[in-house]
Amino acid sequence: MSSPLTREGLLQAYRTMRTIRDFEERVHVDFATGEIPGFVHLYAGEEASATGICMHLNRDDYIASTHRGHGHCIAKGVDPVGMMAEIWGKRTGTCKGKGGSMHIADLEVGMLGANGIVGGGGPLICGTALASKIRGSNNVGVCFFGDGASNQGTIFEAMNLAAVWKLPVLFVGENNGYAEATSSNFSVACENIADRASAFGMPGVIVDGFDFFAVHEAAGEAIKRAREGGGPTLLEVKLSRYYGHFEGDQQTYRAPGEVQHLRDTKDCLMQFAKRVTSRGELTMADIEAIDREVKAMIDASVVKAKADPVPLPEDLMADIYVSY
């Protein structure tokens, strides 16, 4: 299979995936020390999904994300430095420290928010897509949701609404096999999430979420169709999360060695690097340069986040309304 990506594209893809990975690994470490407050859900392991999809998007396209939103944010172009400050609860954060990990949003880059409510993003993305359509632009909306969320009424309603209104939406069911501790084999009554597409008269596609190129290609087709007025698609991405549901989760519900095995054999960054270097599309030097660059950036983001000021008392009552 030939890759439609340029060298720049490949570098960008790797940089994005590496940034997500390092961001999450670092949050994992810092959470353990007790310095990061609240509930934090890490995206490590799933990088190929957000990256392969969001590479097709412009600034004016929107995504709606989930509680596990850091990866989607970074892939859509939210500044990781601001994100880190947000997660640390600082005034310099993307949301001035008022949202935290579960509510990072940056409408300026088309990121409509992580969401503390499972399935909350489905209806919302129909709205951004409707606005794009009514304005006559060719922008699209992408809704990320998990296997657990695929059983939430809001997601079903959103799929039907998007189909009825022929909206330019891509529904991305990130099936990592678990909703908290509950298996998707239990909670999803049909075989695959993608099987639900036919209930809404839209195409359903399954893709290997460890394979950046597969995700990229499948998403590209669906997004192209959406931009051209062909309506919504349901894309199921099969993948795995490397950490617990949230930080602190002991994960005793998982099979022993489950994650290590995936890390060793299927990791998306590893596969990507192997493929592009073996084909001579990028060199190990390219890869390592990015690794260094990203590591430095993430380290710096934490140094900055730690040093940054916390919100001011007057922030408590600010920005509740535009006017009141």
Add this chain to the structure above:
Amino acid sequence: MSSPLTREGLLQAYRTMRTIRDFEERVHVDFATGEIPGFVHLYAGEEASATGICMHLNRDDYIASTHRGHGHCIAKGVDPVGMMAEIWGKRTGTCKGKGGSMHIADLEVGMLGANGIVGGGGPLICGTALASKIRGSNNVGVCFFGDGASNQGTIFEAMNLAAVWKLPVLFVGENNGYAEATSSNFSVACENIADRASAFGMPGVIVDGFDFFAVHEAAGEAIKRAREGGGPTLLEVKLSRYYGHFEGDQQTYRAPGEVQHLRDTKDCLMQFAKRVTSRGELTMADIEAIDREVKAMIDASVVKAKADPVPLPEDLMADIYVSY
């Protein structure tokens, strides 16, 4: 196709359908005089569905109904005399005049209520079925819902839940082509409601709702499977309502002559009578005897309803809680 019904069964089927029809036609007439208060949604035209399905049910099986609930109530064994009084707002009504047309319920005969909330019954019926299952009885639950309701998140969630928990439930999508004034061709993104069954790993069956025998047979199979532990089924019944969405609706959204044509060519009572008499299963005398008997009963129910007392002031604060 041979009918598994005895003479007694055929008489009962016809009596039930005739009772529903006459009940609704009479409410239609009395509503027009302004004597009946509130919102009233008539089931006339759809009789074969409620009847063909509920004939398979016992007293301890439950049904959950809709705003268009009179037919389901009568088919499940709620007393039409009490229902008429309820619709007239009388203290002798099934719900003591406190529920009205949209909330007739009689738990003693397994009727869990009409419902003013579209899609409200889906989750509820999962609950009655769960209770049956946990108790180890072989009782089932039947959820009636419309084509419009088939787009409501609660119905999707209920179908998934019933499948996940392998509950003895029959989901009956009564597709009469409209939700209020909106066509199901518009609102349901796939071809048939039954196509949605595969999204929940259950069988989906389509049946002609003007044909009592077809409904009866299809429902029989599904209910048998449910009783035997085979889990839920989605049955789509294609039918039509003869009156407006609610009483007062001018129905200008319908094609001219649409209803008259169906009444003339497909009416479920007409088809039923033709079939059983032509086969010699019942005689015209049998049919006419029921017609007379039902007419007298409905007439009497209205005479009684009109004469019955209205609720007492103290009823306002009665039965809010079991104890408070």
Add this chain to the structure above:
Amino acid sequence: MARKITYQQAINEALDQEMTRDPSVIVMGEDVAGGAGAPGEEDSWGGVLGVTKGLFAKHPGRVLDTPISESGYVGAAVGAACNGLRPVAELMFIDFMGVCFDQIFNQAAKFRYMFGGKAKTPVVIRAMYGAGFRAAAQHSQCLYNIFTHIPGLKVVIPSNPYDAKGLLIQSIRDNDPVIFLEHKALYTMEGDVPEESYVVPFGEAAVVHEGDDVTIVAFGRMVNYAKDVAGTLRKKGVQCDVIDPRTTSPMDFDTILESVERTGRLVVVDESHPRCSMASDVSGFIAQEAFGALKAPIQMVTAPHSPVPFAAVLEDLYIPSPARIEEAVMRVKEYK
């Protein structure tokens, strides 16, 4: 200003004028475009009671029928508001909020705050509320107190055609999420309504009757009852201020405070159930802020702590009556 139209027509006119003025205004809801896909007449319905009738033809492509998926389309309205539109979503009966409340109170209401001031969510959710139609427990509730509780929402309850038009135009132009509640029993109420466009600002109560003996604060349909009672009592020598807050969030507590400081006596009339209601909200506020001025116990006239009954005789008992309002006013007036 001599033209008289109904509350329902005033709402239709506000929508029409705003859609004409601003192409980013869209309307969506069940049957608001008259029934999509149906074979008969176009724009047959215009919403369940015909309030949006005629908009579909005048504003092609901007009046959208929806499936019965309230979470879906109310959430879509919220999302569209984040992407530059000013959607007006019709939630038929406010009683249906239970199937879509999350999109309203956890999403729309909180975006601006959670996102550090970077979001703007100019969405209007219109719905009918209130008892009196023999529509029973699931189609007759008020529920405005629930929305009033939620920071980030604005809540509007017009009591007459003039306010309905001006407040709806303001709601559409407003940059925050607005819950706009229409009492179904007021749709046929007639009143003077200017033809041209105008706004009634939020957070400014109307004093619809003046007097120095007793302050009556009433909401929505109850304003009209209170005004009638005040008229009757004037003839009996009791002078009442009747205050219509018009919006419960923001709420013009200043006007109430000023009045109670003058009268020392307060009656609050609210069609809701009593617990944690607007009646208790106003009473609690005054008991905290104007205690020194109070000369009598505050009286709350509300519906009872019961679901709305179907039978006419019970529903009529359920709804606060002019007689009960008058009685409450006399009770505080005569309190020594």
Add this chain to the structure above:
Amino acid sequence: MARKITYQQAINEALDQEMTRDPSVIVMGEDVAGGAGAPGEEDSWGGVLGVTKGLFAKHPGRVLDTPISESGYVGAAVGAACNGLRPVAELMFIDFMGVCFDQIFNQAAKFRYMFGGKAKTPVVIRAMYGAGFRAAAQHSQCLYNIFTHIPGLKVVIPSNPYDAKGLLIQSIRDNDPVIFLEHKALYTMEGDVPEESYVVPFGEAAVVHEGDDVTIVAFGRMVNYAKDVAGTLRKKGVQCDVIDPRTTSPMDFDTILESVERTGRLVVVDESHPRCSMASDVSGFIAQEAFGALKAPIQMVTAPHSPVPFAAVLEDLYIPSPARIEEAVMRVKEYK
């Protein structure tokens, strides 16, 4: 009575004892059975914070994991209650009520009334509420006022382990729908809890501190703050009654009335937003029923009209503090 266990253990014990006593009691919710279908350990989780851990093995077939379909399973609990079970459904965070409110307030709450007294719906909906976990705007709300408003529901807010156990047992045995709210910051609170089964009746407030100068009514976690403040103030010569209503519906207004008639001064402490809150509910009631006894303005100490912020420094400002409670008590105490 010497055994100390935590609030969380008390809840687990109540569930366990009732499930043992009555086979019609079942428990359902997300991960309450530990994570169905997963390949690892059985009963791994026991609900998101482990409250139901261990029940799965002890009560086979009666502790059920659910898909993330709150309308679906909460409604199923309601339906099962109509068919003879006594389900306890766990709605993880009360903030999620927005995706399933209809099944609670239009279905469960209204059945008995709408059906003319023929239904009985003994369902319990358990959920966490409250701020303090840095869980931000969508996982930190109180919302009990919303449920309190709805006729047909009962609402329970235990402030300590003893009450948590006794009230939960009562909730399960009760024949009406009950919203049972657990403050997440109280899960680790220890207290004396009898091993045997017992009930704390609904509608009976606890007076957790006694004094004749000022009445403090507080809810949930705030009861503990108020008690501490009362302890401090006692040393400073100010004597407070601290009343914990324990259930807000039914609500023991009598105990509050009796206290205010004695003290003439009232402070209400409520972790909710202020509008249409329990704070305003109690204040409004007293301003109507005990006006003659009041010697000072009622003071409401609540969270502000803002979503719950994430940053610790802001969340700490958001939550009513002992300092603010003390200040309010002193204000009413010193009022002339």
